[in-house]
Amino acid sequence: MTRETAPVLIEARGLTKVYGRPGGPGGLTAVAGIDFEVRHGEAFGVLGANGAGKSSTMRMIACVSPVSGGSLRILGLDATRDGPAIRARIGVVPQDDTVDTDLTVRENLLIYGRYFGLPWRTLRQRSDALLEFARLSEKADEAVDALSGGMRRRLTIARALINQPEILLLDEPTTGLDPQARHLLWERLFQLRQEGVTLLLTTHYMDEAEQLCDRLVVMDGGRIVAEGTPAGLIERYTTREVLELRFGPQERQVCTEKARGLVDRVEELPDRLMLYTDHGEETLAAVHSRGIRPLTALVRRASLEDVFLTLTGRSLVD
The missing domain is CATH 3.30.70 (Alpha-Beta Plaits)
Known part of the structure; x- marks a missing residue:
């Protein structure tokens, strides 16, 4: 299956996000009618400076922020009407780690998995596999407070995979990590791609985008100003x-x-x-x-x- 024949998992047409009253005082258009699509198995990047509209776009795709205009379909479902059904089939890695510091590493996975209604037996099996995937098996019963920044980031990604999502959203996945931790995370994300998980990520690291992304868009002022493969964009614009x-x-x-x-x-x-x-x-x-x-x-x-x-x-x- 080639990229051209792979099914479209995310499709945005005229996607718009306005904060406040549209056209009224204080109204802010964060995303101004963008079009893009993400196909099965892709690693798709969204690049942009602060305020470009990246996070607003990601929040709409995660179905935690309502769409102001246009259409957004995810996994064949409408983001406006089918938010709960979409959220059950995606994983989200926010920019800031939100793991529970009152729980152990393993408990973070088990408790989070219960939100999806998974039985304990399934959760224990998946937690063991994810701890190994994230290289955290030896830390399974330790408090989260004892983890380094890179370990917490890997735990956040492992937790987002507990429901075996078809799409994984990652907002600035390696911000603040040292080079060794960044490269280990790249290895984990590459493994997920090999397993058929579709990745959608924002990043400020251009080398990260070149390493991870099959295709990407560059946003500026709420609009998409360029789209293509990393190599294709370099050839076209410089x-x-x-x-x-x-x-x-x-x-x-x-x-x-x-x-x-x-x-x-x-x-x-x-x-x-x-x-x-x-x-x-x-x-x-x-x-x-x-x-x-x-x-x-x-x-x-x-x-x-x-x-x-x-x-x-x-x-x-x-």
Whole structure:
């Protein structure tokens, strides 16, 4: 089964979220009529700066925030009418861990599973399997307070899988984790994909999106401004390589003028120039031939972060 023939599990058409009275005083349009679909077995990413509409979109898909306009179908059901039935078939990993610190690791799984009406025998079997999956078997009977941040995150994911969901929603799944914990979580999520679980995630880490996502959308101001595979977006919106030239505080402006015309796009930052090029080493040789002597020069592969900043800008959004 290819992506094109896989069934659509999430379908949004003109999806809109408005807080407050639409068009009235204080009304805020967080999601402004977006279209997208997620197919079975995909890892689908939603990228965007703070306030772009990512979390509002995820909350509507999780059926914990009502749809203001448009249509949203999940697992063939209508998100407006069939919220309880949808919630029974999905798993949700919120941005902040919400595990119960008064319970042990195992008890968190058992008690949460009872919300789905699962019998104790089934819960014990699934809990043992999920503890092994999350590499928490040795911590099963310890208090949650004794866990590290990475362990709590793995427990939150394990808990979201107790009902064997067909779709797993993950909001910033690795925020605040050290590199080792992040990579372990990536391994667990990759395993879930291999098992046929459909993933929908938001993330601020562009390398995470490149590693995990089959396809993604970039949101800005409540709208989708780009959609595609990570590799396809890089090819479409930036060059193959980027040459970064760093200068002292008094040299950048002079060197910027000298670099004009070397490439089609030169981006000026306070401490460096970014030259977008398909041939980084050749461009660096041309830089030197013009008498430009940066403090450091780096030729690197263009990344999804370059795409993201091209589409959404570098200004800080609070």
